[in-house]
Amino acid sequence: MKAIKKTLLCTGIAAAMTVSAAQAAGISDDKVKIGVLADMGGVYADICGEGCVTAVQMAVEDFGGTVLGKPIEIVSADDQNKPDVGSSIVRKWIDNEQVDTVTGLVASSVTGAVAKVLTDSKKIALISTSASHAFTTKACSPYNVQWTYNVVALANGTVKPMVGAGKWRWFFITADYAFGHALESVATEVVNSNGGEVLGAVRAPLGTTDFSSYVLQAQSSGADVIALANAGTDFTNSLKTAAEFGLTQTADVAGLLVFTSNAQALDPEIAGGMKLTTGFYWDMDEQTREWSKRFKERHGAIPAMGQAGAYSMTMHYLKAVEAAGTDDSDTVIRKMKEMKPDDFFARNATLRNDGRMVHDMYQVRIKRADERANPDDIFAIENVISGEEAFGPMLAECDFK
Amino acid sequence: MKMTNTKIALLVGLGLLAPLVIYPVFLMKVLCFALFACAFNLLLGFTGLLSFGHAAFLGTGGYVTGYLMINTGLTPELGILCGTLAAGVVGAVYGKLAVKREGIYFAMVTLALAQLLFFVYLQAPFTGGEDGLQGVPRGFLFGLIDLTDNTYLYYVVYAIFLFGFWLVYRTVHSPFGQILKAIRENEPRAISLGYNVSQYKWVAFVISAALAGLAGSTKTLVFQLASLNDVHWHLSGEVVLMTLLGGMGTIAGPLVGAGVVVTIQNYLSGGELGNYVSIIMGVIFIICVLLFRNGIVGELQRLIKRNFS
Numbered sequence: 157m158k159a160i161k162k163t164l165l166c167t168g169i170a171a172a173m174t175v176s177a178a179q180a181a182g183i184s185d186d187k188v189k190i191g192v193l194a195d196m197g198g199v200y201a202d203i204c205g206e207g208c209v210t211a212v213q214m215a216v217e218d219f220g221g222t223v224l225g226k227p228i229e230i231v232s233a234d235d236q237n238k239p240d241v242g243s244s245i246v247r248k249w250i251d252n253e254q255v256d257t258v259t260g261l262v263a264s265s266v267t268g269a270v271a272k273v274l275t276d277s278k279k280i281a282l283i284s285t286s287a288s289h290a291f292t293t294k295a296c297s298p299y300n301v302q303w304t305y306n307v308v309a310l311a312n313g314t315v316k317p318m319v320g321a322g323k324w325r326w327f328f329i330t331a332d333y334a335f336g337h338a339l340e341s342v343a344t345e346v347v348n349s350n351g352g353e354v355l356g357a358v359r360a361p362l363g364t365t366d367f368s369s370y371v372l373q374a375q376s377s378g379a380d381v382i383a384l385a386n387a388g389t390d391f392t393n394s395l396k397t398a399a400e401f402g403l404t405q406t407a408d409v410a411g412l413l414v415f416t417s418n419a420q421a422l423d424p425e426i427a428g429g430m431k432l433t434t435g436f437y438w439d440m441d442e443q444t445r446e447w448s449k450r451f452k453e454r455h456g457a458i459p460a461m462g463q464a465g466a467y468s469m470t471m472h473y474l475k476a477v478e479a480a481g482t483d484d485s486d487t488v489i490r491k492m493k494e495m496k497p498d499d500f501f502a503r504n505a506t507l508r509n510d511g512r513m514v515h516d517m518y519q520v521r522i523k524r525a526d527e528r529a530n531p532d533d534i535f536a537i538e539n540v541i542s543g544e545e546a547f548g549p550m551l552a553e554c555d556f557k
Numbered sequence: 558m559k560m561t562n563t564k565i566a567l568l569v570g571l572g573l574l575a576p577l578v579i580y581p582v583f584l585m586k587v588l589c590f591a592l593f594a595c596a597f598n599l600l601l602g603f604t605g606l607l608s609f610g611h612a613a614f615l616g617t618g619g620y621v622t623g624y625l626m627i628n629t630g631l632t633p634e635l636g637i638l639c640g641t642l643a644a645g646v647v648g649a650v651y652g653k654l655a656v657k658r659e660g661i662y663f664a665m666v667t668l669a670l671a672q673l674l675f676f677v678y679l680q681a682p683f684t685g686g687e688d689g690l691q692g693v694p695r696g697f698l699f700g701l702i703d704l705t706d707n708t709y710l711y712y713v714v715y716a717i718f719l720f721g722f723w724l725v726y727r728t729v730h731s732p733f734g735q736i737l738k739a740i741r742e743n744e745p746r747a748i749s750l751g752y753n754v755s756q757y758k759w760v761a762f763v764i765s766a767a768l769a770g771l772a773g774s775t776k777t778l779v780f781q782l783a784s785l786n787d788v789h790w791h792l793s794g795e796v797v798l799m800t801l802l803g804g805m806g807t808i809a810g811p812l813v814g815a816g817v818v819v820t821i822q823n824y825l826s827g828g829e830l831g832n833y834v835s836i837i838m839g840v841i842f843i844i845c846v847l848l849f850r851n852g853i854v855g856e857l858q859r860l861i862k863r864n865f866s
Contacts, residue, residue, distance in 0.1 A: 239689050239784045247582055247780075251707070265688040269782050272692040276705075295691075333679075333687040362687075 182482040183226040185254040190216070190470060193242055193270060194260035194285070196234035199363075199388050202417040204262045204285040207463040210455045212259060215470035223477050231255065237262070239269035246270045250277045256483050257282055257473060259466055264288035264335050268295060275299045278485050280492075282469045285462030287387070287413060288338055292512040296554035299485060300511040301492065303502075304465035305435040307335075309546040310412050311343040313433025313517050317539070318381055319352040323408060327379035328357035329370050329394055331386035336362075339385040339412050355379045364390060367397035375403055387413045392422055399426040415460050419522050419534050428524035433517055433546075436461035436501055437535050440518070443500035458532050468501035469513070504543060510554035514543035572715055581711040582779065587819045588718040589776040594799040594811030595725045596768030601797070602806030603729050604761045605741030606656075609664040609793050610671025611769050613651070616678060616788030618644040618770030623690035623783035624683055633696045633704060637717070637774040644770020645763055647674070652762030656755045659744075668790065675788045689784030693777055710779065717775050721768050726808055728764060737761055798838065802845050804852030813853050 192212050194204040209232045216228045231253060235242035243266075249255035250273070258274060259282035261267040267286040274281045275297040282301050283291055289306040291297075315326075326347050330336040336359070344354050355377045358370045371394070374382045382403060384394050391411055398409050404426065411418075414432045438448035438458045447467070451459045476491040477483050497505045497513060505515035520535035527536070575584055593615055600606045622640030625631045631639070655666045678684045685691065695704040704710045728734050739747045740754055748754050777783045786792060795818065803814025818838070825834045849856045 238786050239691065240780055240782055240786055243780055243782055244582065244586065248580065251582065252580055263687075265784070268688050269691045269784075272781065334685070335687070337686075 183224055183477075184256070184483055187227050187229055187254070188223050188474070188477060188483050189229045189231065189253065189255045190473075191246065191249045191253075191255040191258040192230060192232040192260040192466075193235050193245060193258055193266070194232070194262050195237045195266075196232075198237050200237065200262045200285070202457075203388075203415045203460045204260055204462045204466070207451075207455050207457070207460065208260045208284060208466040211451065211459065211463045211467040212470045214451065214454070215467045215474065219471060219474045223474050223483075224481065228474065232260070235263070235266045235270075237266060239265045242266040243269040243273050246273050250274075250279060255279070256485075259284055259470055259473075261286055262462070264290070264338075267291065271295070271297060271300055280473070280485050280489055282466075282473060284466040284469060285460075287335055289342070290338070292508075292510045292554060293551055296510050296551070296556075298511075298556035299489060301469065301489070301507065301513065302511055303469040303513045304461050305433075305517065306512070306547070307339045307342045307413075308548055309435070309517050309541075310339065310433050311346045312546050312548065313519055313541050314410055314412055314431065315343050315346045315383070316350060317519065318408065318410060318431070319347055319350040323380040324352045325379045326352060326354045326381045326383055327374050327377040328354070328383050328385050329367070329374055330357050330359050331390050332359040332361045335387070336385050343383060343385060343412060357385075360386070360390070360394070362390065365393060367394045368401070370394070371397045371401050371403055374398070375401060375406075379407060381408045381410055383410045383412055385412050387415075388418065392418055395422065395430075396426060414522075415462075416458060416534055417460055420531065422522075424523065424525040424528065427522045428527075430522045431519060431538070432522070433519055433541070434461055434535070435515070435517055436464045437518055437520060437537060438464075439533065439535070440537060447500045452532075464501045468497065468499050471499060472497045472502075472507075506543070508550050509556050510550045511556075512547055512550065514547050516543060517541045517546040569719070572719075573712075576708055576711045581707040583819075583823060585707075585711055585714045585779045586776075586823075587816050588714050589772050589779060590796075590799065590819050591812040591815035592718050592721045592775070593769055593772035594796055594803065594815045595722055596765045596772065597796045598800045598805065598807075598811045599725050599728060599768070600761060600765040601800055602810070603734060603741060604737045604758060606758060606762070607660075607664045607797070608655070608667040608762075608765070609790070609797070610651070610667035610669075610674075611765075611796055612788050612790065612792035613671035613674045614644040614648055614766040614769035615773035615776070615792065616783070616785075617647050617674070618773030619777040619783035619787045620678060620684055620690065621770075622774035623693040623777045626693050626696060626778075627690060631696075632700055633698050633713075633778055636696075637771065637778065640774030640777070641767050641771040644773065645767035648763045648766020648770070649759075652759045652766065656758040656762060668793070671788070671790060671793060675785070675790070678788050679785060684783070684785075687785060689782055690777075691782055693781040693783065695778055695781060704778070714775055714779060717771065721771055722812070724764075724768065728761075729808065733757070733760075798842050800852075802841065802852055804854030804856070804858075807852065807854040807858065810852050810854040817853070 192209045194208050195201055196205050233245045257280040261283045262285040264286045271281045280299050287307050289308045291300045291302050328340050330340045347354050358373050360370050384391055411432050438444055448459050476488050480487045480491040493507045503516040507513045518537050519539040520537050523536050597611050600608055618640035621643040622636040625639055626636045651670045655663055658666055702709055736757055799814035799818045800811050804810030
């Protein structure tokens with residue numbers, strides 16, 4: 157036992173020495189390691205999952221596989237949408253596997269826990285798919301970077317123009333957990349501040365399959381707009397039920413968070429014509445089509461906005477590492493905020509000091525069956541909203557310089 | 558199997574040296590779940606009561622500790638103490654109701670009560686709902702020792718575990734423990750001997766609940782997080798698996814069972830088989846029930862008995 161202890165001590169000292177030597181040279185541990193944490197098999201697997209891993213791999217390959225002469229490595233893991241699983245994986249990555257930054261990050265509950273762990277260890281969280289705006293407001297940190305969208309942008313993008321078009325009276329069907337509550341409260345604010353009125357809201361538990369009673373309540377409220385403050389299968393189920401009850405004929409149904417895969421899964425007869433807000437659409441122009449085609453060849457499906465975001469933010473991170481000449485988080489994050497992100501995803505973009513990447517958002521309409529040229533032809537872009545308008549101002553207490 | 562002093566010293570020493578070889582956070586997770594399983598085993602293995610709602614106590618301990626440490630700046634030892642007490646109080650109330658019934662009805666009552674509490678924690682604003690309580694500070698033990706260091710924290714967790722383990726050991730080997738075993742073996746006879754059986758069951762339930770709370774509080778400190786998973790019925794099922802796999806009614810069984818289950822979960826979740834963790838667990842459970850009903854430790858003890866005595 158004594159001998160083992162001695163060897164361990166020696167390796168420990170040796171390891172400590174290599175770390176300090178490498179830091180002086182710029183890149184710690186002679187590599188840049190990116191962790192991809194996402195739900196790989198659960199309800200959110202389609203919107204990030206393996207696709208996010210593919211996107212990050214593409215970013216690393218497109219970057220050339222090395223930065224400052226050192227290799228870039230990727231590790232990935234399944235957080236099972238559980239905050240405790242996610243945070244213990246990330247803790248292990250940082251303590252034992254020299255991970256420099258973590259991306260992916262889907263369920264807001266997992267992201268919240270993981271971002272805290274990362275901030276404690278001074279590592280950067282590259283949040284690609286989480287919706288909550290807490291990471292750049294009440295839970296903001298100098299090491300948080302949120303790229304694709306957030307609930308504020310969704311509410312501003314979808315709710316504001318509808319209220320403006322004379323749809324005054326709103327009713328919410330809300331997923332009964334933190335994300336749904338946040339979305340509902342942000343959207344309610346937007347409705348009220350634009351002169352509209354919220355008639356009521358009904359809370360449905362996550363994973364509800366029978367939405368009929370909720371839809372009937374919504375119907376009897378007499379609202380102009382029924383807003384679905386939910387996501388994933390909750391969204392598709394509630395919309396299907398609304399269509400069965402004829403609600404889509406008498407009122408407008410607004411999906412507040414809709415991913416391309418959700419829209420693709422729905423019957424165009426039901427979903428066609430619905431307006432929503434997204435941070436990315438694959439068929440927007442030449443640049444997005446070129447990247448999305450490459451992505452589809454590897455992944456087998458068109459990219460969701462979070463997957464495109466994961467590519468874009470990984471690329472920006474690597475560029476910042478190269479420009480900074482080090483992978484030291486404090487230096488890199490400053491560089492990331494100095495440099496303007498600009499690629500097929502990030503249009504008219506800046507990374508604000510609070511970690512919010514502000515970029516163009518798109519108001520789209522789900523195409524009807526007769527408009528669709530192929531199964532991937534889902535959205536028609538109706539309007540581009542500037543980042544400032546969508547994401548709103550930065551909080552003074554989150555202005556990390 | 559009588560534990561000699563040398564054996565005990567050897568095992569305790571092994572635990573002291575473990576963090577030099579194995580990742581301490583993983584070890585702490587094993588210890589927390591081992592303590593949880595030990596608490597559960599006191600009820601299932603030694604009193605013969607199958608509680609299907611033990612996660613409620615683990616979660617209560619975790620939430621109370623987490624909430625107090627975030628909002629009042631309590632030191633960790635006080636936070637853990639409050640969490641344990643809270644779980645004990647919940648256990649006292651639930652136990653009072655549950656011990657009125659036996660067998661499957663007892664299990665159902667505990668499950669129902671635990672689901673009730675799950676819903677409260679889901680909706681109550683102080684738990685943070687789906688997000689859980691995040692960023693619980695580890696703080697300074699007695700205001701002195703900085704627990705953000707994993708190695709220091711490991712030894713604290715280890716001490717807590719040893720305390721819990723010792724408590725279960727003492728309980729089982731006391732006259733009180735003998736009566737619990739008597740109740741397990743033949744309840745009507747225990748009644749006919751004049752013991753107030755439901756009182757004994759209740760006390761065992763409260764001890765078990767408080768220890769589960771202790772495990773939950775410690776877990777919150779380790780992961781700096783209290784989440785809904787800690788109160789979910791899945792976890793109540795997992796602790797049954799840990800106890801059965803390790804060896805129900807043996808002192809070391811829950812420790813071994815928790816070690817095996819946590820290790821499998823940890824190593825599988827990172828690899829190719831990540832999606833199959835629950836299936837693999839299920840198969841293990843079936844094999845365990847069909848082929849070695851005494852659990853790992855139980856079977857080992859039988860083998861030793863057969864070959865050496």
